[in-house]
Amino acid sequence: MNRHLRPTPRDADLLVxxxxxxxxxxxxxTSMMEIVSIGKLxxxxxxxxxxxxxxxxxxxxxxxxxxxxxxPDGRGADVALxxxxxxxxxxxxxxxxxxxxxxxxxxxxxxxxxxxxRVRDIASHHPDVAVALxxxxxxxxxxxxxxxxxxxxxxxxxxxxxYLLENCGHDGKATTFRLPYPKxxxxxxxxxxxxxxxxxxxxxxxxxxTVRGRQVQIGxxxxxxxx
Amino acid sequence: MNRHLRPTPRDADLLVxxxxxxxxxxxxxTSMMEIVSIGKLxxxxxxxxxxxxxxxxxxxxxxxxxxxxxxPDGRGADVALxxxxxxxxxxxxxxxxxxxxxxxxxxxxxxxxxxxxRVRDIASHHPDVAVALxxxxxxxxxxxxxxxxxxxxxxxxxxxxxYLLENCGHDGKATTFRLPYPKxxxxxxxxxxxxxxxxxxxxxxxxxxTVRGRQVQIGxxxxxxxx
DNA sequence: CGTGAGGTTGATATGATTCAAATCCCGTGG
DNA sequence: CCACGGGATTTGAATCATATCAACCTCACG
Numbered sequence: 001m002n003r004h005l006r007p008t009p010r011d012a013d014l015l016v017x018x019x020x021x022x023x024x025x026x027x028x029x030t031s032m033m034e035i036v037s038i039g040k041l042x043x044x045x046x047x048x049x050x051x052x053x054x055x056x057x058x059x060x061x062x063x064x065x066x067x068x069x070x071x072p073d074g075r076g077a078d079v080a081l082x083x084x085x086x087x088x089x090x091x092x093x094x095x096x097x098x099x100x101x102x103x104x105x106x107x108x109x110x111x112x113x114x115x116x117x118r119v120r121d122i123a124s125h126h127p128d129v130a131v132a133l134x135x136x137x138x139x140x141x142x143x144x145x146x147x148x149x150x151x152x153x154x155x156x157x158x159x160x161x162x163y164l165l166e167n168c169g170h171d172g173k174a175t176t177f178r179l180p181y182p183k184x185x186x187x188x189x190x191x192x193x194x195x196x197x198x199x200x201x202x203x204x205x206x207x208x209x210t211v212r213g214r215q216v217q218i219g220x221x222x223x224x225x226x227x
Numbered sequence: 228m229n230r231h232l233r234p235t236p237r238d239a240d241l242l243v244x245x246x247x248x249x250x251x252x253x254x255x256x257t258s259m260m261e262i263v264s265i266g267k268l269x270x271x272x273x274x275x276x277x278x279x280x281x282x283x284x285x286x287x288x289x290x291x292x293x294x295x296x297x298x299p300d301g302r303g304a305d306v307a308l309x310x311x312x313x314x315x316x317x318x319x320x321x322x323x324x325x326x327x328x329x330x331x332x333x334x335x336x337x338x339x340x341x342x343x344x345r346v347r348d349i350a351s352h353h354p355d356v357a358v359a360l361x362x363x364x365x366x367x368x369x370x371x372x373x374x375x376x377x378x379x380x381x382x383x384x385x386x387x388x389x390y391l392l393e394n395c396g397h398d399g400k401a402t403t404f405r406l407p408y409p410k411x412x413x414x415x416x417x418x419x420x421x422x423x424x425x426x427x428x429x430x431x432x433x434x435x436x437t438v439r440g441r442q443v444q445i446g447x448x449x450x451x452x453x454x
Numbered sequence: 455c456g457t458g459a460g461g462t463t464g465a466t467a468t469g470a471t472t473c474a475a476a477t478c479c480c481g482t483g484g
Numbered sequence: 485c486c487a488c489g490g491g492a493t494t495t496g497a498a499t500c501a502t503a504t505c506a507a508c509c510t511c512a513c514g
Contacts, residue, residue: 069376077379079372091372094358095365101372123358130357131321131350137364138322144371145306145318145328149296151378152304152418155469183493191379193471198494213479213493382501410461420503425462440461440511455514462509471500478493484486 005038007112014061015112018085019139021059023132031126035118041065041105047088049102054092056113060084063109064181066188069101078188080144081106083180087136093119094133106185151191159190160200161227164209164218172222179214232265234339241288242339245312246366248286250359258353262345268292268332274315276329281319283340287311290336291408293415296328305415307371308333310407314363320346321360333412378418386417387427388454391436391445399449406441 007015012033015021021032038061041047047058050069058065064083070076079101082088092099093116123130150159163186168175179186187197201211207226208219218224234242239260242248248259265288268274274285277296285292291310297303306328309315319326320343350357377386390413395402406413414424428438434453435446445451 067372069372069380071380075380077376079375090361091365091368093365094361095369100369101376120358123361124354127351127354127357130354130361131347134317134321134350134357134360134364137361137368138318138320141318141364141368141371142322142327144368144375145294145296148306148371148374148378148418149304149328151375153296153298153302157469191375194493195472195495196470199470202494421461422463422504423502426502429462457512457514459512460510462507464505464507466504468503469501472498474496476493476495479491481490482488484488 007033007036007038011038011061011110011112014084014110015059018059018061018087018112019136020087020132023135024128028122028126028129031122032114032119032129035115035122036112039111039113041109041111043105043107045105047103047105047111048099050099052099054089054097054099055116057090057093057116057119058088058103059112059114060086060088061110061112063111064106064185065109065111066104066106066185067101068104068188077191080140080147081181081185081189087133087140089116090133090137090140106181147191156190156192156196157200157203158227159192160197161204161224163190164204164216165221165224167216168218168221174208174217174219175221176215176217179216182214234260234263234265238265238288238337238339241311241337242286245286245288245314245339246363247314247359250362251355255349255353255356258349259341259346259356262342262349263339266338266340268336268338270332270334272332274330274332274338275326277326279326281316281324281326282343284317284320284343284346285315285330286339286341287313287315288337288339291333291412292336292338293331293333293412294328295331295415304418307367307374308408308412308416314360314367316343317360317364317367333408374418383417383419383423384427384430385454386419387424388431388451390417391431391443392448392451394443395445395448401435401444401446402448403442403444406443409441 021029024032047065060082062084064081065088066078067080067082067088068076068078088103089099123133167177183197184194187194201209207223210217242263248256251259274292287309289311291308292315293305294307294309294315295303295305315330316326350360394404410424411421414421428436434450437444
């Protein structure tokens, strides 16, 4: 990864609109912007590995990053999939000294890196920074709870139906949208083998769900809700 | 729940040793102790329900509390199981205005309650409080990640074997210990039906695991690791 | 000694993974 | 503009894992 780059104006714009920094202003924002460095990731490039000493807190500017845990025997499971504006690494940031999972760019991605020691230092002098981080961590914990419950409570088809419903307005009108990442990634995020995702889409065809490549057309959102 | 009780000396002792407060001292600790109130929960009593406005941050002093999400149709899935010293509600505390899951005492339990608005207020004046909360939230997020990965990567027998291994020293010596809660709770925590837990214990008998009531005897931890 | 909660066991059904093979889609070069 | 190639996706068949339902057991307690 190219490191130690100062943010371009475009990067800076993305940065100040991200989950954490958007809640800051004044000296707190300045302090954070002083320690930031921008990096570009190639597809499949690792950001860090489980067990690595945690040195950096990342914020995604563009692209998606897969957070996963792997078995010694090679099998792995996605634990979360984060996109623009989201923070990576906070689970390690203030707990253990090492990352508790691995992170890998799903595609070309731009990330902002903050030296963790300095972040901790800033947080302990600027309460608003700490509170902003608390907010992000809270949301991520809620999301992770939701993921566990979703896995345990719903079948593959139901999980896919829910995902689709989240991505179309709640007004019951027909929608069409583009998946932000390839289906294999979506499968991982939903805890499915790619084949299972495919079959789930097939099972939803009777209620007017059409999938062509990344284009998804949802004819009747209400009929999806029946699951 | 009996509320608005001041902590007894025993409560106070448990409190200052809990995950969060143990990292504090001086005025920060004092501020938190000023707003605490102690409550006693009957078995199965609800602490809060998913969707309730989040008004209180809880810390468990004694007993266990089950955090779960329920379907409209009555089925529910445990999302976490917290014991003495652990915090409940932080996922809502700094994110949404309402709890993202329900919490229920698994048995008679004592909890400390902190008014959330005041906690937020204290956190934004005392950075060490915010940082302590960040630490707890970090650990809970890591644990939740681990739970997702564990569910997706391992079978029932493997999850049970892992649980047992976590509860016996890593020195490979035979151990015997007592489950801290009934098996039905353990099943929920591991994402299993009670029947499945029972079968998993049965499957582990060949490698010297004996279960009688809550008493667990592990003859050969090393043979458990083979899973 | 009944009674009931918690736990176990068996039979069965369903859901999902796995492996293998066929097919689709998209960017590349002609 | 169109054919081509390779990775992504789909489909099929077999297998495995776990939920579910029902019956039974066990133990503590009145």
